[in-house]
Amino acid sequence: MRPTRRFWVLAALAVVAGAWAVTIGRPALLVGVCGVCAWLLAQQYRFLVALRGTAASLEVSQRCSTARTVTDAATYFTVTARAESAGSLALTVDADPPVAADGSVEPLRLEPGGAEARGTFEFSWPVAGTFGFGAPTVTARDRLGLFEQRLRPSAERPTVTVEARRPQTVHVGEGGDPITAGFGDHESGQAGRGLEPAEVRKYVAGDAVRRIDWKATARLNETHVREFTSQTDRETHLFVDHRAGTADGSPGESNLDYARHVALAFVDHAEESSERVGCQTVGDEGLTGVFEPRADMEHLRQIRRHLNAVTPTGAAESEAVGDRNAGRVRAPQTPTAPERVRATSQRLAGDGSAFASRLGPFFDRPDAYVRAISDRPLFRAVDAEPPRMAGVQWTVIVTDDERRTELRETVKRASDRGPVLVFLTPTALFEPGGLDDIDAAYDAYLDFEEFRRDLSTLSGVTAFEVGPADRLSTVLANAPDRRAVRQQ
Template sequence: MHVTRRFWTLASVAVFLAVTAVLFDRPFLLVGAVGIGAWLVGTQYAFAWTLVRLDDRLRIEQSVSPERGFTTQQYRVTLSASAVEALPFPVTVSARPSPSVVGLDDDEGECRLSAGTERTETTGTFRSPVAGRVEFDAPEVRVTDEFGLFGESFRRGESATATVEPPRPTDIRTGRGSEFSASDSNRRSELGISSLVYRGIREYVPSDPANQIDWRATARLGDPHVVEFETHTDQQVELVVDRRPEMTVGEPGRTKLDYAREVALSIVDSLEGNRDAVGLLAFDEDGVRTVRDPRSNRDWYATLRALVRDQMTVPAADGTAFAASASSSGRLATPEAGPRAARVLREDHTSFGASIRPFVDDDRVAFGRTEEDPFSAAVDAVTRRLSGQVWTVVFTDESDPARTRESVKRARRVNDRVVVFLTPTVLFDPDALDDVEEAYERYRAFESYRRKLDGLARVDAHEISPGDRVDTVLSSVQTQQ
């Protein structure tokens, strides 16, 4: 509880009367001072008692709709205040939005329950140009007594949240050459990402699915035989994300990184269905920036999706991107984590410290700025950290073809398989289609490069493109022919 300026004015009058009564021997003035003081104390007690009862009489509700949307749309927040019975003083309820909320006027985010009124409600609209989790904390309630002498503020009600996602491209094409599909990103076996391992063949029994019949073995052996597979539980998938400036080429919401993000999210969804362990490594022009080891526990996939959105969303003008949920389990490896661990272990003279110290003192495993090619550093980080059966899934472009090819070759030497998703610059450059013939030649050069990568042993190279721009390039050339 706090007192207002009006209270201090009346208190000053009471003090003045008391001092005057003593100095000039005027007892009746002292009676006035005591009367004002007693009235102030009584009013304060009555207000405090009303506040105690207010806890059971006041209901605050808050909601945000829609609960999930995009940065390009408007959202609504609704505040309502109701009392079981009319209150003797006014109550003001204010929304407490997160900093990313814009466009919410003060009068739209505030409702006032007047004295004698039992219900009030207000609805305001807002936007969030920053993707992530938008949260409205529990509303702030402000009350004052009927004379304006005392006031109190507190939080009441539930918080409300909305998940704001970056604009999603809807015309995604993935595939090889002319073999495009809008759903290739969901077909793990076609992308070389499968935890099913060939076990052998056996004789067919009536309960076996017909699509498992091995017709070649059946023809050779004379009786129907089926192929058997088993799940390889040791498989690990590492998503390697290129966040260099070249991946931000494109119109807002339709950059290379935006398209690659949607394919990556589809792959995570598919891997979750088979409980495959999947991790994430992101690098930029300065080197490796984010590392999360492969996991397969139930809560991990939601955390990974938030990280994918965070790492594969083009930063806004203010430098912010997708705000990943803080509820993720585990720690995020950052460029500062390595040096910090090294400093701690240098002072650790136990046997554990002596065993671990050589690994963190080695400059080759440090995150952050590196003298070598960032892509190569990312590949080295994967091969050093992971062992066993590993699929490396890379999202990049063809802007540095020679180094990309060498990095992919380095990755396949150690890992079981490398899947590369390439975003052709010509199909994302906003001005590239001004000259369709030149764009077609650039696209042919890209396809030639993709085929060379795809021809490497244990490497699958796929294209991620905007469908409308692919159609424009190919149809214009066919028209000329």
């Protein structure tokens, strides 16, 4: 119990009046002062009795309209207070919303004699994560405002899991064709359009042309297609790139949003199938999150929360570059392949011209680029992952196509340990104003598709494109004089 300022003012006046009565020798005034003091004690006693009854009957409940939502979506929070024996006390209920919640909660007031009060408040969530509401605080006051007491009633403390908003039109496929099976899904022992190659068989009428295995067809001199299957006894290692370039695109439809959508699909499937999943996120300065492969639910929830919370590292610099390049399709920087470096070095070695002599030193170390990329964040993360001793180890890399040499060498290193799935977001589909020049966008997409197919020719590697389905269809549909790219 805490006396209020009003109580102390009355008590001070009584003390002053008592001292004055003694000074001037007025016993009647002193009796009046004693009466005031007795009245204050009586009010204190009445407050304590009412408070005891209120604390025994007080019920406060807190409810959220949903336990899971997405960023910037509205969530409704309801507080209800009931006190059957509140009597002469006025109650004020103060809720404790998370700091990350965008909104406010007004105090809930239960006037003397009232039995119930309720309030509903709207919140939005600008950032992803899991946030919990605190315990409410109830302040009880008597009718005259002389005493007050704070109570901490037992009440549910709801939590809200906020996920990053996922894109609405997601394309995952090859050469403009969507894959027919859900990525991340698999059934043990069943062949079909999965993601892991299983066996080669002869072509039969009705098989999709894109499933033809051209290497086997050339070797066997007869058309063959490749079946795909998946195994339940596997361990998936997710590598999600969220460096500065993944900030391209509009809010909720950025490069990273589509990459996140794919990564979360694998986590969702692992939750249903009890698969072991590990995850590493890579920023411009290196690893930003490491989760060792496990299959328990809390582990998967931690991965999901982390993926929902990641943002492009160095995003401010990326936005500045994007503003300067607005309206133009950025041509991907395609580093020189090592085979071409070696071939050029050999040609220069047999050329005695002054030009060859000057240019030769730049090509006399054709493997130097491998050493140069060994410190790149994505390559370093994949290279450091230890191989699994038993079972199937899948590596899933989700990134963009800006750093092609690093990605190619990363994929080659990962394929030494087992099957590799690469999900690439084409830069051409995320450029600000990139579809203003449809021919340039189409050319950029063709360049990307050539790179994606080149990755898929590596042993044990399958590469898919990930991006906005509406933009991709626009790029392909508005080039009638060109033959649309299709997976062969």
